[in-house]
């Protein structure tokens with residue numbers, strides 16, 4: 001059990017709508033420093049829109065997102081780049097740039113680091129994500145799906161962010177590669193104390209590495225530990241945590257946690 005932590009990112013009364021479609025109805029979320037929090041919910045429930053809102057890429061129709069008490073709309077894109085590292089769903093690497101150049105891009109945009117230092121840092125980030133510095137010269141088209149995720153991970157870590165956001169980090173990966181990504185998130189959280197926010201459908205990720213889970217249902221969030229959410233009487237939450245896939249993931253959790 002981790003010690004009680006302070007809130008780092010706070011969403012207050014978030015409203016998002018597209019035309020007549022209400023996506024978020026005054027939802028609240030407090031992300032604690034150093035936690036791994038999962039965001040789950042049905043397809044189209046608004047998880048990606050929520051993630052974009054949290055990092056300031058989408059301006060909500062109502063409510064505010066605060067980073068350490070400051071409204072993120074008042075924080076410059078430059079400062080946000082240091083606060084948030086983002087791994088987008090498909091990796092979103094630039095295909096015309098090598099892996100190392102992809103990782104160095106945020107450093108070129110947001111720091112005055114010299115080329116030698118940028119290269120050294122890129123090699124370090126590649127090593128940190130288990131990809132190996134020798135993969136830096138490759139282009140994204142030469143990487144497997146798991147390697148793309150790790151390269152995108154290395155880029156998300158380029159500026160040593162305070163909070164790492166991951167949109168479906170293990171989607172399209174085989175179970176072994178997916179477990180490797182989970183282990184990497186956990187390792188970064190334990191060794192660097194990084195806060196991680198993971199949007200995922202992957203029950204194994206949710207049940208084995210997340211301290212808390214925020215479930216997006218009925219345009220709002222229900223947030224708790226997996227054990228408490230498994231007791232929920234809400235039909236969607238109950239079915240999500242008690243379906244055959246959830247029972248398999250619970251078995252994996254018992255093996256890794258012992259409970």
Ligand SMILES: Nc1ncnc2c1ncn2[C@@H]1O[C@H](COP(=O)(O)OP(=O)(O)OP(=O)(O)O)[C@@H](O)[C@H]1O
Pocket residue numbers: 018023041042043044045046047048049050
């Ligand atoms: N820019 C946009 N304009 C109009 N509608 C949008 C826009 N972005 C998202 N939506 C709608 O908002 C809803 C939520 O989308 P979102 O991508 O956040 O869902 P999600 O929970 O991430 O889904 P999935 O799990 O399938 O990725 C969807 O109905 C989507 O069509």
